Amino acid sequence: MSSVFHPPIGDRTWRNRAPHGDPPGAATPARRSDGPASAPSPVSRQRLRERLAAVWDAMADQGLDCLIVSGRGLISQYGYLEYLIGFCPVVRLGYAVILPGREPVVVMSTRSDAYFAKQISGFEVRVAGQGDVISDKDSMPGVIEGILREQHVTRGRLGVVGLGHIVASADADALRAMFPDLQVSDATRLLNAIKAIKTREEYDDVRAAGAVADAGIRAFMEHAAAGVSGWDLYGEMERAVRRLGAREVLVFVGTGPYFLHRPHVDPLRDGDLVTVYLESTAANGYWVERAGLFTVGQIGDRKREYAETCLRAHRAAQDAMVVGNTASDVTLALEAETAALGALPGIWHGHGVGVDHDTPVITSGDQTPIEEGMVISVHPNLTDPEETVGASVADTYIVTARGAEAISQIPQALRPIGRS
Structure with missing residues (x-):
């Protein structure tokens, strides 16, 4: 089960991240991760949690009971997932399931992808299959279904980031069939609004x-x-x-x-x-x-x-x-x-x-x-x-x-x- 994370005082809303005044100084070298040295991304876990707090605020504003963020290793399709967990698979789909006030549960189709996602983000990660991109042996929606049922999210409003251009059509159809009482909508704009404004x-x-x-x-x-x-x-x-x-x-x-x-x-x-x-x-x-x-x-x-x-x-x-x-x-x-x-x-x-x-x-x-x-x-x-x-x-x-x-x-x- 996901742990509850409370952002520090003063960082409770993503609106505090909007830049004001002059930007500081010249460019600085890329930072190392505060995770293990093997992690291939230098994004800090603190920054990931600040972004997560922004997502919680936006979910509350839009009345979402759950948010699923998708990512695939292609330009214009990898950024949503990497922005929130610091990692996106090179080729395969990956998902993050987010409930209000709770850290994401990440779903990957291979153990190798799951390893990197866990090392970078520190979030819970589950493995859905073997990662074959041309077969139908993996069932990522099945793993997502298990997460939502554990959290008793079977009705209400479910937003999906990337529903129109990243999520596989079979996955979208499966999610709708599994939860007929969940209103599924494209929530890509929610994350676009957060990502667009830099700190x-x-x-x-x-x-x-x-x-x-x-x-x-x-x-x-x-x-x-x-x-x-x-x-x-x-x-x-x-x-x-x-x-x-x-x-x-x-x-x-x-x-x-x-x-x-x-x-x-x-x-x-x-x-x-x-x-x-x-x-x-x-x-x-x-x-x-x-x-x-x-x-x-x-x-x-x-x-x-x-x-x-x-x-x-x-x-x-x-x-x-x-x-x-x-x-x-x-x-x-x-x-x-x-x-x-x-x-x-x-x-x-x-x-x-x-x-x-x-x-x-x-x-x-x-x-x-x-x-x-x-x-x-x-x-x-x-x-x-x-x-x-x-x-x-x-x-x-x-x-x-x-x-x-x-x-x-x-x-x-x-x-x-x-x-x-």
């Missing part, structure tokens, strides 16, 4: 993650030249960030219209407009995005026009990212700079980041207010209607009372690179 301590975590990403961009700048292949550059960039403890790393080096271009054997050539994109998580678990534009030799007028327009749009988005505006306002400011070109977006213009993706999403339809403490990645990606020329940049910003603070120490510019 002062998290500011330092984000800056430290930004310093790691900058190291990858600097490695590109040091080694890039005409004749050097994308594979070679990828290797240098990944080496630079892995040496600093980066966990997840995505690198794109492209000369075409879209930035989602895996590095390949082809070398950089004179006349190329190069988009270099690096997304990474530092050892502290925080995700940042950084991309820049580079030229090899003389580029054509159309490529230069798109590159300069992309940079102007990026600056306009930063200027609009102020408390009181909405994500839609940021989008409109960005797109006002690109309208004359008739440029098309290759992907949405940005989104919140932290432990995985956060809200808001920088699109014209997102009316989420910009709030102090949000951390937002802005990444305009423009292409011409013929999909022959494109440009992308990206930066991660902390929203402060004074505006959007770029965490990168490498200013955006259209930079020339040399020849090998």
